Amino acid sequence: MSRRLNEDVIKSLLLVCAFFSMIIIFLIIIFLFKEGLEAFTYTNVFDFLTGTEWVPKNNIYGAAPFIISSLFVTAGAIIIAVPIGILTAIFMAEIAPSSVREIVKPAIELLAGIPSVIYGLFGLIIIVKYIRITLDIPSGETILAGSVILAIMILPTIISISEDAIRQVPRAYKEGSCALGATHWESIRRIIVPSASSGIMASIILGVGRAIGETMAVVLVVGNVEKIPTSFFDAGEPLTSTILLEMGEAAVGSAHYHSIFALGIFLFVIVMILNIASNFWLGRGVRHG
Numbered sequence: 001m002s003r004r005l006n007e008d009v010i011k012s013l014l015l016v017c018a019f020f021s022m023i024i025i026f027l028i029i030i031f032l033f034k035e036g037l038e039a040f041t042y043t044n045v046f047d048f049l050t051g052t053e054w055v056p057k058n059n060i061y062g063a064a065p066f067i068i069s070s071l072f073v074t075a076g077a078i079i080i081a082v083p084i085g086i087l088t089a090i091f092m093a094e095i096a097p098s099s100v101r102e103i104v105k106p107a108i109e110l111l112a113g114i115p116s117v118i119y120g121l122f123g124l125i126i127i128v129k130y131i132r133i134t135l136d137i138p139s140g141e142t143i144l145a146g147s148v149i150l151a152i153m154i155l156p157t158i159i160s161i162s163e164d165a166i167r168q169v170p171r172a173y174k175e176g177s178c179a180l181g182a183t184h185w186e187s188i189r190r191i192i193v194p195s196a197s198s199g200i201m202a203s204i205i206l207g208v209g210r211a212i213g214e215t216m217a218v219v220l221v222v223g224n225v226e227k228i229p230t231s232f233f234d235a236g237e238p239l240t241s242t243i244l245l246e247m248g249e250a251a252v253g254s255a256h257y258h259s260i261f262a263l264g265i266f267l268f269v270i271v272m273i274l275n276i277a278s279n280f281w282l283g284r285g286v287r288h289g
Helices: 002-041 045-050 064-095 098-113 116-135 143-167 171-179 184-195 197-213 239-247 255-288
Strands: none
Touching: 002 045, 002 255, 045 064, 045 255, 064 098, 064 143, 064 184, 064 197, 064 239, 064 255, 098 143, 116 143, 143 197, 171 184, 184 197, 197 239, 197 255, 239 255
């Protein structure tokens, strides 16, 4: 009787914690939308998202430069991180001996634990300088520098989830492929990786969500110039940088203040869609498995 009572108490405690977490999330969402939607009393959604000028003193708020900068930085990070991450996951799951895996896996997990400001300082001192000298451009603070830093930051997410997805592929698939005469690499390329594609896709989507929402590391290396970038060698100012840099100087209740929250709404919606998509791909993989 006492044991059953303890189990009921623990279940009730866990339920309270779950509801408490949900309440916190809903309160954040309500606060964000309450403050951000006020911006559209000064302008409409289309003009806000497509406008190319951001001049708070004239009550002109166009978020296009920040949105495009975010897309550039995120796209660059994905182009760099996805091949490296997937190939590393394949190596860890299918090729590396256990002695090597025991060294590499903790190192990858350590990457996930490094504070983002440390990545930013590393990028500012090393990567920015390297880009400036190697490419012979006036400033190394570019979209490319932000992409490189973000690529390093999202590698643990892509590698860990992709490796788990590859390991979950039934060994009978590989054994059957090898029994039919396929080489080890052919089995990996044609059987194992396609079978784990749902988990790999989910890892990429989660990596995109991490990249597009990162702030501190990016703000130190991208130059923070309010203009629409035309290449990876231009400076830019992503959404997260704008929110960080301008929130302190915006008067509470002003159009500037509400417009910054509107940027937060747009960023929140993007990340929410990416999380839903990743859950869909993970669920798809479970159903197919």
